Amino acid sequence: MTHRTLQVLRVRYLDGPNIWTYRPVIEAWVDIHDLEDAPSNLIPGLYERLTAWLPGLVEHRCGVGERGGFLERLREGTWAAHILEHVVIELHGMAGVPEGFGKARMTPERGIYKVAFRSRTEAIGRACLDAGLALLQAAIDDTAFDVEAAVSELRALVDKKAIGPSTACIVDAAYARRIPTVRLTGGNLIQMGYGVCQRRIWTAETDRTSAIAEGIASDKDLTKRLISACGIPVPAGEIVDSPAAAWSAAEDIGLPVVVKPSDANHGRGVSVALDSREAVEAAWAVAEAEGDDVLVEQFIAGHEHRLLVVGDRVVAACRGEEVSVVGDGVSTVEALIDSQINSDPRRGRDLTLPLDVIQLDRCPTVRLELERQALDCASVPAAGQRVLIQRHANYSADVTAQVHPEVAADAVLAVKVVGLDIAGVDVVCSAIDQPLRAQGGAVIAVNAGPGLLMHLKPTTGEVQPVGEAIVAHLFPEGDTGRVPVVGVSGAEGRAQIAHLVAWLLQSDGRYVGLACDDGLWMGGRQVTDRNGASWDAGRRVLMNRNVEAAVIENGPAVILDEGMPYDRCAVGVLTTAGEPSALAAWHIQDDTHLRNVWRTQVDLVLPSGAAVLNADDAMVAGLAELSDGAVWFYSTQAASPVLSAHLAAGGAAVWLDGDRIVVGRAETRQTIGLRSAPGIAALDPRWAIAGVAAALAAGLADDLVHAALDTYRAPERA
Known part of the structure; x- marks a missing residue:
């Protein structure tokens, strides 16, 4: 064996539903080289090193479905790409952002695998992948690896990025x-x-x-x-501008008092239960350093x-709760704070913890509290002596x-x-x-x-x-925060369908966002040329606060390289499946792989929505069973057996009957437009009826669609 090095060939962040799962994932293409001939059971000590470095792997169920399932696979023999998947998932958990999804799949090329794992933040996912690669390589090569240091770096990144x-x-x-x-x-x-x-x-x-x-x-x-x-x-109180004024106000209000910045935040600069001139004037200086104005107010007991x-x-x-320490006759106040207060696992310097650590050099109010007890940070309280540290800002129960x-x-x-x-x-x-x-x-x-x-x-x-x-x-209950989203996928005709659907929707008076291969349109106005069929363009449509309906084209490159820009859609249109060879660059080999690509669009249809499927394409029509919502078929053949069976079962469909565009719902039939209408005549008939079906599935009235078809004009392509 000459080449036992893991090599990442490419990494993509699929920031939306994809062929792996509904949520964002990192997809890495990994070449394991000669490790293809060396599963884990043939690498001496690999099991022991991995379980010593990552004891949490015992919780990974893997395909076995039980605790310890992955370790069973590791003992019996599994390949490096599969191990990498689990190492990266475990590192996510150790870094404080647990993720439970991962898969590793072979490609047609020897030694090359696709490894996918869920990660809500791209930078964190990539960092976990890099750390996982280094850790696994060290375990394979039997070299040292500092797990604690790697996890510490990941946690620091999580603090910044998550x-x-x-x-x-x-x-x-x-x-x-x-x-x-x-x-x-x-x-x-x-x-x-x-x-x-x-x-x-x-x-x-x-x-x-x-x-x-x-x-x-x-x-x-x-x-x-x-x-x-x-x-x-x-509480009664007043703004003061000097230590003397603070004491004067305290006398007027009546002791004890509170002194704090008028814009106090997180308890900073707040001193409470002050009952002497010295304490009030010292507290004024602390509060004045923290805010614009200083407020003296009545102390409320409780x-x-x-x-x-x-x-x-x-x-x-x-x-x-008040926070205090108890002396032991040996330790200083500062040491007691560290051992009795800052050791609380709920305290820390990052935002994931509800309580802050107490640092005497950054907590002048604590120093004042100690001075009131004739103590400082270096004092050594007697054994059993209670020392009050903080009176406020410790919300816990x-x-x-x-x-x-x-x-x-x-x-x-x-x-x-x-x-x-x-x-x-x-x-x-x-x-x-x-x-x-x-x-x-x-x-x-x-x-x-x-x-x-x-x-x-x-x-x-x-x-x-x-x-x-x-x-x-x-x-409020019943409000989903959604506007109607029409997604258009398939091997052909996507942009033409998207334009027609957008026209029909905006004929209903809606502000429509359209992202397709020809560009990006907002409210009927083109804002970019070309390259609108992308994750970024689709997301821009959904971010626009004017958009009342969205039409978004998703070609295979979007699904395979970027992820869908929306989580679910009201209508999902699928045109044709094409041939697996067209997607060979993504290792799509056969109809099973191809079906997995196109089902992504159908899987996203809401239960209240509908999939609009080409009845004349067997693979596309076969995806009807995957729709959570209704199904609308479309066909250029009035005698399509798929349509006939669907209508007989109470379904809905659109088809061509000579020059007529006909919509059928169960037993009813209605002509909704003519193929000879000027704008429609320029379209491939398949895409014309697909657009009509999508508009009807989105809830447009038949007569509105009929009227809008007569005025449709396809945009000129640049």
């Missing part, structure tokens, strides 16, 4: 509702839905979140004045609570079920007064299950863009379905 957990919970909730999502940037800006029906989110902010309301919420003093005017209890308001209801609530209806009503009113649609309302009170006024509680802040992690990862209590609540707020 959507945050708060955004992810909303995206997952949308997926559960079958609402399509599109990531618009490398960050957390997400489009949910298509065209005119779309909404946008940026973590817990939406396109309904007013910029004016955000500005109000960031000004704590203004917020209090506005919500107080509506009868909501708030627990901090964060209530998440979505729309017109409280959907989650957490209680904050879920109390959603305990919130009193009057407290919830106050929170919702506060959010409406500010003008937000989603907000975190900070409430301080002794008992969240009692009205605020009776216990001297108060609303102390309303926060735009609230964090969701505290509700997703509470220390005690129930995880709250906050993502589902936000999706329901944006898309």
Whole structure:
């Protein structure tokens, strides 16, 4: 054996439904060279090295269907490409973005395999592939590999490239509702839905979140004045411009007091329960460094609570806890913080964790708290001595079920007064299950863009379905966020059909987006020349907030190299299958492979939609069984046996009968147009009737289609 090196020949990110699965995948063509003659059971020590480096492989069921299934295959003998698939999937999980789908398939060329695995982010998928290749090669060659370092690099990339957990919970909730999502940037800006029906989110902010309301919420003093005017209890307070003014205000309000930036965020610069001039003036300096203005306000005794308001209801609530350490007579305060607080697995520096680590050099409020106890970071508390570290901003215990209806009503009113649609309302009170006024509680802040992690990862209590609540707020029950999408695939006639369907749809007064080989059209206006039959062009149509209906051409290159630009469609048109040899560059060898390509379009038809299939092409007609929705056949032969059987079973079809375009539904027949109409006469008759069938399947009325056919003119091709 002379060549045992894995070589990646090409990599494609299929960012949409494809021949492998409904969701985005990385597809790599991998040449395993002479390893074709060396399955895993013939490589000494390979099993032991892989299981030592990646113990989680035991959870991979593989084709066996049981825990340990892949390891059974590894012991018995499997090929390097299949092993690579599982290594890459495992690395995704170790990096914090678990993915469960993968496949490896032979091609007609010796030693060359196609390896596909799901990855929601292209950069992360490619990095996992690179790391997996290096790891597997080291295991085959019996050389060293630093798994910990590789996974650490992948985790750092995930922190940069993956959507945050708060955004992810909303995206997952949308997926559960079958609402399509599109990531618009490398960050957390997400489009949910298509065209005119779309909404946008940026973590817990939406396109309904007013910029004016955000500005109000960031000004704590203004917020209090506005919500107080509506009868909501708030602490007394005033803006001050110097340490002396802070103390004067504290005397007027009455000790103890709170000193904080007027635009306080995440608890930064906030000092509470201050009861001396020294503490107040020191706190003023800390707050002034964090914000524009400094606010001194009445201290409200009790627990901090964060209530998440979505729309017109409280959907989650957490209680904050004081954080302290207990001395052992040996360790410094700083060491105790690291061992007793920062060791909490819920704390960290990245956004996937609900609580921050406490770093004394970055937490002046903690240093002030220590000074009030005559301590500093180097002090060594006596054994058993409790040292208070933080009094606020540690929301951890879920109390959603305990919130009193009057407290919830106050929170919702506060959010409406500010003008937000989603907000975190900070409430301080002794008992969240009692009205605020009776216990001297108060609303102390309303926060735009609230964090969701505290509700997703509470220390005690129930995880709250906050993502589902936000999706329901944006898309009430029955709203799918979808506009009618007509996808046109097949070996021939795609652009001609797409143009006709777009014409018919816009004759109904709709703003139609069209992406086809001739270019990109928006509302009947051409905006690009040619190359419109691509993933990018299709996605551009669906991103346009004016689009009320979309017509998108998908040739074989889109399906095989890019993935479909939409997740599902209202109508899926399939013309002809062609020959496998036309797709030989993608290793399409026979009719089975070819059928797998074209079924991609039919698989995407919604249950409420329809597949429009060529009854005169046996392979295309045979895909009818795969449609989740209805089926419309079209044919140039009035006596087509496929049509006859379909109509007899109650189906619908369009066909040519001499010069007439006829539509049939079960027992009814109606002439809907003439082949001799000027615009239609220029079209291949197959594509004319296919376009008519697609328009009818999309819900256009027969008489409207009839009228629009008379005025159709095919665009001139450049």
